[in-house]
Structures are given as C-alpha cells and as structure tokens.
Amino acid sequence: MTEPINIKALVFDVFGTVVDWRGSLIREGRALGKERGLDIDWAAFADAWRDGYQPAMQRVRSGELPWTRIDALHRMILEDILKSFGIRGLSKAAKDDFNFAWHRLRPWPDSVRGLRRLKRRFTIATLSNGNVSLLSDMARNAGLPWDVILSAEMFHHYKPDLEVYRGAAALLDAKPRETLMVAAHKDDLRAAKRAGLRTAFIRRPLEYGRGKAGDLTDEPAFDFNCDDFGDLADKLGCH
C-alpha cells in the first residue's frame, strides 16, 4: 500500500474470484452424464471449456469475430469439445441448457457473506467478461448482492483491455484511483493497475483443482493481498 486509499467502489472479477467455475461445471457435467449414460472425465471437460475462452476472446479482440458475448463464445467452444470428447446426440435445447451452466456457477464459501460485509461500506459491482444476462442470472441463483452489474459487454472490449477498467470507474462516477479491482488473477490486476485502479488479489488455491494452484504469492505492487473476501473486508475495515 503506497498511500492512504480513498476508495468509493469495488469491482470484482467473477469467474474464479467469486464463483467456482470448475467445481460447478464438473457437477453439471456429472448430472448430464448420469442422465445420458455418458462416461466422461468431467474435470478435463471443464478445463477444456475454460481453455477455449482466452483464444475465443482473442478472435473478438483481433477483429476476426465481431463483438460476441461470452454466452455465444461458450456455445461455440462447447460445440467443439462435445465432438472432441465424443459426446453425440444432444439436442440443440440440451446443448443450450448445458451452456447455461455458466449462469448457474456456485460461489466460493466466503463469497456471499464477504460481499455483504463489503457492501455495507462500498458500492460493489461485477467487472467481468461474462455478459450482463449471465451475471444477472448468476446473482439471482447464487444470492450475490451486487449493487451494479458491469460487464465487458457494455464496453465492447474484453479484459484485460484497459477500456473496460476505465469505463467501469467512469460509470461508477469514481476516479480510477478511487476504484478497487478485486481478482484472483494477477494479469487482470496488472491491467487494472495500468488503467489507474487500486488492486486486491484474492488467493483461490482451488480454482484449477487440487494441487494445481497458480502463483499465490503476495505481490507488493498490489494494494491488498488476501486469503478470501472476509480477509479483504477486515483489511478495508468493514465490520
């Protein structure tokens, strides 16, 4: 922390930071597999789905695809990996429903309680590459108490493009330095920092599965390094 912080609003990465996308997709995959008699490694399936995400956004960023919301990118990736995992015979409606597993992702155990504490003092908003309807459905399903849903969809840029961070602060009528980006991913935070925002790193050691954590070390360049949302609430003086 380099100087006293006057924070007006907190903006949150969602996939991995607020919700456990991998555990949730595995659960949904297993339910589908049981129903359809499919013998699939659903952890590998979840990882493959997520692995398609950055390349798909890059196709939008490069201009190869026009602006495309995450629901549609997820659906394109799903089509590919259903093939590569040898899953056949799903109707369009069944695929569409499975694709909406992303709208039903479940929060980490500390997320809802931590957000409620943080909300008492700060405006809390999503700042996700997920589209608005995905984030709204997720909040309704999981009881996430957002004040505002902000999405890459509103800026037609995907994180880590700096337009997203700057655009979010502007919509919240906060200066970038009055806006705290909260994320489990250091690249997201580094981009937020380049855009002038404050940064809080949240360790999510289980995001990619047991024993597969990325870099969880404290980063002196970030304003906060935290074990979970409760820890962040403590550090920000939210009781």
Place this chain on the structure above:
Amino acid sequence: MTEPINIKALVFDVFGTVVDWRGSLIREGRALGKERGLDIDWAAFADAWRDGYQPAMQRVRSGELPWTRIDALHRMILEDILKSFGIRGLSKAAKDDFNFAWHRLRPWPDSVRGLRRLKRRFTIATLSNGNVSLLSDMARNAGLPWDVILSAEMFHHYKPDLEVYRGAAALLDAKPRETLMVAAHKDDLRAAKRAGLRTAFIRRPLEYGRGKAGDLTDEPAFDFNCDDFGDLADKLGCH
C-alpha cells in the same frame, strides 16, 4: 393485451414511476431552508428543477452539448434556479450535496414491496435517464432490489430515443417483445412500444402534486394499465 405474453425481463422508468422526486426534493429543500434560514416555495423550486430536465437533455440530443450525465445536467439547472429563486451564498460543496438529493429520492409506498414480488419471477432492471451512480446510490438508500442497473448513460442516448429501449433488451438477452417497460409516463411507453417492447402504465396521481395529475386514463394500446406495482404483480401472476 393482444396476444399471450412471454416476458423475460421488466425494465422500469425511475423518476416518478419508482420514486417520488417531487416530494423528496421538497423535503430536502425544506431541510436546507431551515438550516440556512431561507424562505422559499420548495414545491415551485422542485418543479423548476424538473422543468429544466427535458430542455437540458434536448441540448445533448441536438449535439449542442456532448454526452453529459444527468448529475451534471441537474447541477447546471440548479445553478440557474438558485439564481432565479434568489438563493445566494451556497458553497460549491453545499451545492454539490444538494444536487445529490436526486441520489436520495424516496420510493412510493408500494415500490419496494412490489419490486420484491416482481423479482421473484422476473429479472428487474432500471431503465432510466439517471446515471448509473445516481441509480446505484438511490437503490442503496431506498432498498430497491434491482437485478441490473441500466441507464441511458450506457447507450449515450436519452429516452425516448429508441436506442435506449433496444439496447436494454439486448443487454438482458431478451427480444424487445420479451421485455416489459414499466412507466408512469405515456410518452416513455409509446417510445418503448415503437421499439417493440411490451408496456405497463402505472398511475402515479401524486407525481406532480395534489390536483395536478396528468392523463391517468387506461390506454388500450398498452399491455397493462395499473394502479401501482402491487397491481402489476397481481396481473403478472406474481405472488
């Protein structure tokens, strides 16, 4: 109602439909007047402030002003009417705080309970010319349980420009005909209808003060004509 309606999302006008801007501004004005020893007709002051609103938006729409959020338009109008009402000596901070009376507007008595009922079944979102931070602050102050804050600010168009209604439906991943615009103002609803949305008129007979109601008659062209949000929830089958 012309055909069975499959509604996914409800979008709400806010000033006058959800909150009582006039009563709230009068209350804030009286508090300021008491504190400063000002003898002002605060009802006339509130009306003058609101009267400046359409012309100010028109200056943006015409291109005379670049995109300007409502907070800044309200502040410009305030500067003028403080002069015309002979109010002098307010500091910049005092004027800024008074301007944020718009962030503290209070809901009509049925608003919070009605929105909670509607939210059980539908995604509920603001669709207001108010800026995002205004709407978020208002929701926090008044306990309005929005799923999503949508604002003209996201589209750089003010209602009744059709871009706002179409943009809102798109962000909610709903077709226009799956989106119900809820408003106390028939011109807002007529524009929403032109954009393809469904329409619900809410009678707010006290919006402009006692005995000053506009046209409160049922409009057969609208899908619903309602006495309040509870009546709308009844008509939409929300229990």
